[in-house]
Amino acid sequence: MSNDNQRLLNPNPNPNPNPERLLAIPVKKSDPVELYRPLRNLVARKYSESDAQKVESVLETLNKCRSDIVERGDLSLPMQRDCLIHYFKCLCMVDPLFTAISSDPIVFVWYDAFYSEHENGVSSQRNSIQLEKASVLFNLGAVCSQIGASCDRTTPLGRHLAIDAFNAAANFFFKLWKDFAKDVSATLDLTLLFAETLYRLCGAQALEIRLQQQLELNNNDTAASSALQQHRCAVTFRLVSVNYQIAYDLILHDSAVTEHVFSFDRTWMTHLHQKVKFFQVEAHRRRSSILPKSQLPETISLFRSCPLDHDAVSVTEKLVRGICCWSSLFRSCPLDLDAELVRKIWKLKHKSIPKQERIPYLDLLLSEYSSFKIIDDGKLVANPWDMPPPYPTNLEILSSSSLSIMPPIPLKKSEPLDLYESLRSYVALKYSESEAKRVEGLFKTVDKLRSEMQRDDLSLPVRRDCLILYLKCLCMIEPLFSMTPSPNPPIFVWYNAFNPQEDSSQHNIHFEKASVLFNLGALSTHITLSCDLSTVQGYRLAMDALYDASYWFFILWKLEAEKSSATIDLSVNCVQMLREMIAAQIADLTWNCLHSHSDGSSLAEYLVTLRCRKAYDLSTLGPLAENFVQSSIPQFLESKMKTRHVQTDPSDVTEQFLSGYCEAQSLLREACQTPSLDLLSEVGPVMIKDGNLVINLRGIGGDELPGNHNNMTIDRN
Template sequence: MSNVNPNPERVLAIPVKKSDPVGLYRPLRKFVATKYSESDAQKVESILETLNNCRRDMVERGDLSLPMQRDCLVHYFKCLCMVEPLFTAISSDADADPIIFVWYDAFSSERENGVSSQRNSIQLEKAAVIFNLGAICSQIGASCDRTTALGRHLAMDAFNAAANFFYKLWKVFAKDVSATLDLTLLFAESLHRLFSAQASELNLQQRLHHNNTNEDASSAQQQHQCAVGFESVSKLYRMAFDLILSDSAATKLVGSFDESWITHLSRKVKFFEGEARQRQSSILPNSKRPKTLSLVQSCRLDHDAESVTEKLVRGICCMISLLQSCLDHDVNPVLEKNTRKFCKSRDMSIPKHHRIPYLDLLLSEYSSFKIIDNGKLVSSPWNMPPPYPINLAILSASSFSDMLAIPLKKSEPLDLYHPLHSYVALEYSESEAKRVEGLFQMLHKLRSEMQRDDLSLPIRRDCLIRYFKCLCMVEPLFPMTNSPSPPIFVWYNAFNPQENSSQHNIHLEKASVLFNLGALCTHITLSCDLTTDQGLHLAVDTLNDASYWFFILWKHEAEKASATIDLSVNCVELLREIITAQIDELKWNYPPSHCNSHSYRSSLPAYPVAQHYRKAYDMSTFGPLAENLVQSSIPQFLESKKKTCLVKTGSSVTEQFLLGYCEAQSLLQEGCQTSCLDLFSVVGSFKIKDGNLVANLRGSNVAIVGDEVPGDHTTTLYSLIFQF
């Protein structure tokens, strides 16, 4: 570089907003009991208690670590979204007890300067919490050790999350809030640009570091990418700088907080604009640019990872981020044109994977919120994570006996721990192998458990999901070409158990797990009680989840697996067509009173349901697929499928809370909760402790089906990453 990057080691972070204490439990519970009933108040009092405790700890506890503050704020935000209908009702009720929120400007050193308070304004409260989530993420990013590839990657994820939170503040939450200067639209946008710039700068550093160690660094594409990178970073810093300077109040606010901010941004703008101009000639014309562009939400670690820990972290961060991002095309339109054409030509809807709120609330051991007997909503304290005991009351006999359950694939037992441990010891060192042995032990344990037929459906589902995440982590180690004894995966055809596929290919393993996740969801659907409101939600959500897993199988793993016909693209298309028909059938049979409030019922006539079934039947009667399915119940199911049934449902204050929960889940997963940041969470599935990658079962001495899983289950911080 011809110029020296000013303060490359310095990144900007912002303080959190402060607030005065306020009691929420008593006035909200009193309102629910008065306007609804005492029974309704009892059903939601756990949520109200958690809401109150989270706000108290958010305001009064100064001893929380950054990851714990983030977990507390996320938990509190979900609770806020759940209770929002109560605040809307209270604001128009003169007899209700007023709730007044008081917030102070984050950049003002004196509390009395810059106070914002609004009666019953949950909009102010949500805006302040979103601001603080962005602020905490900015502090996490600044605290990372950015001298390592892993530290840079974690910092990028943190700054990207901060930028996304401030984007939400700018576009959604600050619009209707009359508040302090730090919550204005202009300032929210400037913070969004600032942290986007810092994330992009780290991304560029990562790319330059990779180019310096790559033999092909002089290629036109490499130079093009770097030139575009400098241009992109310069624009982001310029927008942040200009936005702050365009408003005298904002300039004064930043100057009173830290006078060096303006100078720092000015130097960054000058440096990156200069470098962008010098590299302008390296930008390729459109005809010579690479056809596929990588995601910018979460950039990869260096290809030559500094340790096996970083390699495994890269596996899950890149893979899971890719899978989630490519499905939510309203947020991140990254599906290639041919993929869209492929889906459109087959009338295959691409599902949005917003983590299926009802499915987790009813089935998952590890959801922070849960529905238990008689529709009662309960919440785990944010600092005392689950698991909950699984509630199987919802899984009673189905009133829809003609739903299809897809059979699961079977596999031969396999020892994964020893070949993986030996390979890492051979390729890296014995000490490196010890650093990740907790993950390998977890991987081996989960594989053994996922094939157990005696497990309940919810536990088996959780087991498969966790095992798939583990597979994503170890995928960078495959193919284990130098290993004396690489693992051999053996899987049987789900529809013709006499056929099997035996390979070293990890994609066969991943494809089979995805198939079983989709199939397992259809078994859950079959067991749902469709005479209840929760049962209907659960049935639709599980079928949507099944469609999601089969879509991932088709999109990413089917062609790589080269396995039995049940994992073929044609078979996966057929299964998704059947699932789509069943989803439409369930939605069509919702009564009007339910559909009006939840927008579930289709506005189309009933004939598309029959059309989907007819199309699926035609697909099942041609070629090798027809021969394989002859032993299954699918042909008979499709041929006999003729009618549906109506059910009765109701609505309650619990339903209003659940709608808010769905909104919070959707918002937080649109770029604000990345896979890499889960390594910071107290309730994350995997953690880094003293440089070791360990499995965290969210609590000490937690067992999967009775046996304690080996590995470190503590919730301490990560000395490798942070320099507190």
């Protein structure tokens, strides 16, 4: 180990102080409060009894979540996180109700997390959902920091979980600081200054663990002395130093905050002072290693959250690294093409841009893995936070549509494959038999999902859920590829969706992922064609399915198409053509869903025609034209100039709830991009237990996965 690395990792004349200590944030306490009865009475009084019946499930779950948060002392840290996230979603859904409460006031009482005995250590406010949401965000950050501090950081897996946990904590405190604390007059721990302090502190601790990981990696890396590696470490030292310094100064320069922290734990200030001093010296000493921008590669990621150490001590740790690939799909692929087009059309009709995100009707209506549901007659259901999937779903909304709006995109077919044996034998050969046993449950599930996704008797929503689960598993096993030393590496065989006589066979995980992404996009168009567009719910579901299709094809186009040299249906040109066709249909339906055709109808028709023209031109070029000889897609694109009128109903209480749900989803998606923490959840399909990746049948619907699960490593608790 080099002397530079020893300065951070081991004792010496100027050691990193307390490298093993991480500061965990305490949670806020609250008094119980009844939410269900006053809110239900309000809905019945302001709207109607039938509206109250539509949303009473959400109100019941809201009440249960808060009761569990405040009164249950047996919840593990991951369970507390699950419960708080579920409660926050419910809170955002009922947010509009709190502007109308006049009778039956709801009094929220929250205590300061650091100094509840202080004279201002309790906040009691009537009908203040802002205080409630701010307190829940604070506790989400606090719980994530406690998860990070409790991780075993002697292993790459433990360090990875700790980094993700502290990053999540920092993100929650950032949201509190920027968006929620300014609207709350409460205890000191919810002030802007305190929220920023905790954001800086958790961010510094995440970076410090990342730095320890970098330096240990450099120890075993022949390129550790390269200029780029030295640059990475120097920049990280500087960032750690800056964040610790800001956190320390924010506390020290405000006497009330200083007293607050001292009353909680006097050693915090000493600890932070030592950290500031150490990292300032190290950052200054290494500043000459920071390269000018002109010497950096075009793409450089200093602080990716997904890679584990390259010398991961177990295959479990390597597979956890793969789950981050799934997160990157959502982080790096905005719907730029269709979202911008729809915004233009909406502005033509309303002279303004809608603030809320689109409501995910596809998941809310059809997915067995969405705990929030829309069922008969628009009723909202919020399943309990600790209830695992599958959740009841009403599939009757799907039927043969009488309106043929577009030709279906055919699904790709594949040859059967024994993935379990290939994966297990490879791990046993490269690692050990004991390592293979630790992950064989996951491999059995991967194999089962691959078989299930091709069953013709599955309903469209169930097949979609199966494909998404399989894609997640593919991302997990991706770090194992390529498996060239294996005696029987898996060979994926897929047929061209438009010309089934053509096939491609490859030992290429990107080929498999690209084919699954294609089928996810194609399947969503089949769902669109199963919707009755003359009904409100049918129209909404059709639109969301089109968005879903465009999203999967966008990921295929951006991330996988060029990595899989295969049949023409996976080519960049073909995927672009399909996205243009779907964009045209989204634009068409977006325009025609509205009540009237006012100014701008000619421009809307122009946008639809433009998308169809681009798609048609792509479909008639070279190899694509040959593949579409027997397809109706070119003919459809030629004739696509008609519009369709669909009646919608005025917004009601359920629409307001759904808008709040979207707000919560958006905030949590930004704050919770920490996929490895989901492996600690007891309602997820795969979880970490005793260092093993195990299949949690509670998280995949009990025994709903067809087949014999004997001899699988599972967790039923």
